[in-house]
Amino acid sequence: MPKHETPLMDDLEKGPWPSFVSDLKRQAEKNPQCWDIIGQMELSFKDRMTHWKHGGIVGVFGYGGGIVGRYSDVPEQFPGVAHFHTVRLNQPSSKFYRTDLLRKMCDLWEKRGSGMTNLHGSTGDLILLGTRTEELEPLFYDLTHDLEWDLGGSGSNLRTPECCIGKARCEWSCYDTQATCHGMTMKYQDEIHRPAFPYKFKFKFSGCPNDCVAAIARSDLSAIGTWRDNIRINQDEVKKYISGENVPNGGGIPAKAKKFDIQKEVIDLCPTGCMWMEGDALKIDDAECTRCMHCLNVMPKALRPGVDQGASVMMGAKAPILDGAQLGTLVVPFIKMDPDNEFEELVDVIEKCWDYWMEHGKNRERLGETIQRIGLPTFLRVMEIEPIPQHVKEPRSNPYVFWREEEVEGGWQRDVKEFRKKHAQ
Numbered sequence: 001m002p003k004h005e006t007p008l009m010d011d012l013e014k015g016p017w018p019s020f021v022s023d024l025k026r027q028a029e030k031n032p033q034c035w036d037i038i039g040q041m042e043l044s045f046k047d048r049m050t051h052w053k054h055g056g057i058v059g060v061f062g063y064g065g066g067i068v069g070r071y072s073d074v075p076e077q078f079p080g081v082a083h084f085h086t087v088r089l090n091q092p093s094s095k096f097y098r099t100d101l102l103r104k105m106c107d108l109w110e111k112r113g114s115g116m117t118n119l120h121g122s123t124g125d126l127i128l129l130g131t132r133t134e135e136l137e138p139l140f141y142d143l144t145h146d147l148e149w150d151l152g153g154s155g156s157n158l159r160t161p162e163c164c165i166g167k168a169r170c171e172w173s174c175y176d177t178q179a180t181c182h183g184m185t186m187k188y189q190d191e192i193h194r195p196a197f198p199y200k201f202k203f204k205f206s207g208c209p210n211d212c213v214a215a216i217a218r219s220d221l222s223a224i225g226t227w228r229d230n231i232r233i234n235q236d237e238v239k240k241y242i243s244g245e246n247v248p249n250g251g252g253i254p255a256k257a258k259k260f261d262i263q264k265e266v267i268d269l270c271p272t273g274c275m276w277m278e279g280d281a282l283k284i285d286d287a288e289c290t291r292c293m294h295c296l297n298v299m300p301k302a303l304r305p306g307v308d309q310g311a312s313v314m315m316g317a318k319a320p321i322l323d324g325a326q327l328g329t330l331v332v333p334f335i336k337m338d339p340d341n342e343f344e345e346l347v348d349v350i351e352k353c354w355d356y357w358m359e360h361g362k363n364r365e366r367l368g369e370t371i372q373r374i375g376l377p378t379f380l381r382v383m384e385i386e387p388i389p390q391h392v393k394e395p396r397s398n399p400y401v402f403w404r405e406e407e408v409e410g411g412w413q414r415d416v417k418e419f420r421k422k423h424a425q
């Protein structure tokens with residue numbers, strides 16, 4: 001039986017879509033504290049303000065991350081949500097779960113928390129919604145000992161790494177995103193669980209420029225798969241697309257499948273205009289190709305990424321509420337992603353930027369903001385990377401690049417009169 005009158009919340013059950021309010025009510029029959037969530041939300045709607053007190057850190061023994069503290073500011077009215085902490089569980093790479101483990105996790109959460117979950121939060125983790133402070137240690141013990149499952153990251157630390165489905169199921173993947181994600185999760189346990197950074201830091205690993213985990217928009221450091229050599233072309237399959245024997249876009253866009261026009265659907269849509277037909281052969285000027293994936297997506301049987309594969313590393317994306325989203329900036333154009341050397345090149349990039357950011361980043365300043373503050377040219381110097389045209393974020397935003405003394409022959413001590421003589425010619 002409902003504990004509160006909630007006409008405004010009830011209204012949200014009326015649409016044609018599944019309603020989270022109905023879900024909450026169903027769960028509340030088993031776990032009455034959920035009535036208080038609905039009750040408190042109703043009050044928030046009436047008062048036009050939230051009744052959640054913002055957090056504070058709640059930890060478990062040895063860990064600073066993983067649990068996001070939440071308390072009600074009207075606990076007398078809604079004792080069920082007086083504490084309502086949210087627990088992040090480290091999801092497996094590409095979110096491949098064992099069902100027996102999911103069942104055990106649900107049972108544990110019915111016992112220790114509200115029973116409500118959220119798959120998946122914006123960091124990628126599996127989220128357990130709502131429990132009391134005194135439940136946290138027992139939950140953590142059972143989770144790590146019985147289920148052998150770890151908490152994710154929260155707070156000023158490394159957040160739970162995330163990756164696309166990668167080589168497990170996707171033929172476009174230019175490196176093993178799952179191995180990388182798992183490898184970095186294991187290597188940086190300390191950084192995930194004991195906040196020591198100026199602010200949060202996220203890795204995301206996408207196997208190709210389709211970027212299925214939106215790495216470029218959501219992470220301080222994203223490794224997006226790419227290739228250095230040429231797109232592999234199977235001209236026989238190209239002909240089959242032209243003749244209609246092959247269905248474009250893997251059949252995903254039925255309207256386009258009927259009358260495929262390679263000129264209109266592929267060549268004219270290539271952003272750099274680097275494709276053309278010579279007779280019935282498709283040609284690509286790979287030096288101009290930006291690896292946008294468009295042509296490969298339309299004709300997957302005919303076109304494949306090159307064989308010299310690795311990743312580009314972007315840095316500095318974030319999506320804060322107050323001052324708007326910022327995409328990652330290309331910093332490292334190409335590195336090899338090699339599990340045999342434990343991703344040495346990636347680790348080198350990660351640690352070079354951490355060393356600088358941990359020393360010079362201001363409190364609650366994301367890496368992207370640090371880069372903005374010091375400028376990309378300075379950041380490239382920190383990363384020991386030679387600037388290339390691809391490092392220009394947008395033309396003309398900063399045409400002035402200053403030479404340093406050691407880069408100029410003769411330094412600042414040159415003879416100005418000599419220089420002026422030349423200039424006057």
Ligand code: HEM
Nearest residue numbers: 375376377389391392393394395396397398399400401402
């Ligand atoms: C009707 C008059 C004008 C027109 C149609 C005009 C048009 C343009 C255009 C199209 C650009 C290039 C913008 C871009 O590609 O980003 C430009 C840039 C520029 N204009 Fe004008 N302009 C006019 C008057 C002036 C005047 C009177 C001055 C200075 C006395 C001036 C100084 C500049 C400068 C310095 C830039 C370079 C900005 C940059 O790219 O860094 N313009 N103008």
Ligand code: HEM
Nearest residue numbers: 389390391392393394395396397398399400401402403423
């Ligand atoms: C020392 C003097 C000057 C400096 C340092 C300077 C610098 C620049 C720079 C950096 C640009 C952008 C180039 C680019 O497209 O990347 C530019 C463009 C331009 N400048 Fe100058 N400029 C100077 C003198 C002038 C003068 C005297 C005029 C006109 C009376 C002028 C008119 C323009 C125009 C119209 C453009 C736009 C060209 C375009 O983007 O289509 N500039 N200038």
Ligand code: SF4
Nearest residue numbers: 164170173207208212
């Ligand atoms: S990002 Fe690329 S490799 Fe990864 S799942 Fe998406 S299409 Fe496949």
Ligand code: SF4
Nearest residue numbers: 270289290292293295
């Ligand atoms: S990947 Fe994009 S830029 Fe490269 S050839 Fe294909 S459509 Fe053009």
